[in-house]
Amino acid sequence: MKLKAIEDVDVSGKVVLVRCDFNVPINEEGEISDISRIERHAPTITTLANKGAKVALLSHFGRPAGKVDEDLSIAFISERLTEVFKAPEIVIIPDCIGDIAKQVLTDMTDGQIALLENVRFYEGEENNDSDFSKSLADIADIYVNDAFSVCHRKHASVHGITKYLPSYAGLALKFEIEMLENVLKNSEPPMMAIIGGSKVSTKLRLLENLVEKMKFLAIGGGMANTFLAAQGKNIGSSFYEKNMIGEAKSILEKAKSINCDIILPIDAVVADKLEFGVESFTVDLKDIIKKNMILDVGEKTVELISNAIINSKTLLWNGPLGVFEIPPFDQATSSCALTTAMMTRAGGLVSVAGGGDTVAALNNAGASGGFSYVSVAGGAFLEWLEGKTLPGIVVLTD
Ligand code: ADP
Ligand code: MG
Secondary structure (H helix, E strand, O other), X not given: OOEOEOOOOOOOOOXXXXXXXXXXXXXXXXXXXXXXXXXXXXXXXXXXXXXXXXXXXXXXXXXXXXXXXXXHOOHHHHHHHHHHHOOOOEEEOOOOOOHHHHHHHHHOOOXXXXXXXXXXXXXXXXXXXXXXXXXXXXXXXXXXXXXXXXXXXXXXXXXXXXXXXXXXXXXXXXXHHHHHHHXXXXXXXXXXXXXXXXXXXXXXXXHHHHHHHOOEEXXXXXXXXXXXXHOOOOOOOOOOOHHHHHHHHHHHHHHHHOOOEXXXXXEEEEEOOOOOOOOEEEEEHHXXXXXXXXXXXXHHHHHHHHHHHHOOOEEEEEOOOOOOOOOOOOHHHHHHHHHHHHHHHOOOXXXXXXXXXXXXXXXXXXXXXXXXXXXXXXXXXXXXXXXXXXXXXXXXXX
């Protein structure tokens, strides 16, 4: 698969519409709590501006459901854009289609940057409507997608628009795909995956795909309970998915037949309920009693997982091993994340992590900086790992 790259295209004097992901997290005070999503687009945007393009930035923000919702206007991020891109001034356009938007963009000087309004204010966006796609294409000469995180969505600004404009991949998108390809396709064995999170059902295809590719597959989090139940083990009053027992069994069987080493918890941190300050202790799996809820994997399990990390050359991580939001149930995740970071820094390991909660859990551990790559794309990251073809990527290939 070869992406059409924007680097060699003559963009001088052209209006280049760049699909970004500025769907930044907002804290309780209504401020942007993390600008990494904005920073990721800096290389593409500054490169285009320096080459004399008239750069039109397009993104969604929140879920306005196809209607104008002033509370979800994207204009407020323009100040942060000015900081990050060191641009003197960002032109704010109160729409993302139409004659006025087109006129403003055409009248900009070469190298100027404009911010278009939230693309999800139009119903046609999520419906991948062809008229709306055409209207988006109408305001620009060239289309660039720089947002891997939206590539699993068949939306007008990701998919439909590419029918009507010469379309390319931006630098951030290309880099993200290269990192993911490195870890899945060109990676050095032995490979390991750590998969956690709450449910087997949301990650079934992922597990099926990984069993075939990995030497070690460590399963933690709530989903491990379903696997333990499938093995007939006692999990007390832990959360698990009864209707996924059959699937869990077949994954275990498949792993056995192709020599994939599945690592399941052998001990656990348990409590009687899930709340801050609750009394908790570590027990071997065989000693779990009826009222115990498994909220994290135990130290012995951490040791098993850490040994596998140390013996791997490539590591992929999605999903926390415990309820990391409530200490001390973040400990196993933090410990394994720090081991991963240490091995990566030492040069023996390529490590890639992704997923909304996973990124939060690694940040909580202070370990994300030590990974080779951390993807902020939740859904797109998972679908890519499942082996799916992403609609936003296909349209950017030759
Ligand atoms: P990601 O967003 O990175 O893909 P998930 O959404 O699949 O990750 O999983 C994250 C959630 O899994 C967290 O909210 C965490 O509290 C939950 N979780 C982890 N371990 C357990 C457990 N033992 N029991 C219940 N929930 C768990
Ligand atoms: Mg999640």
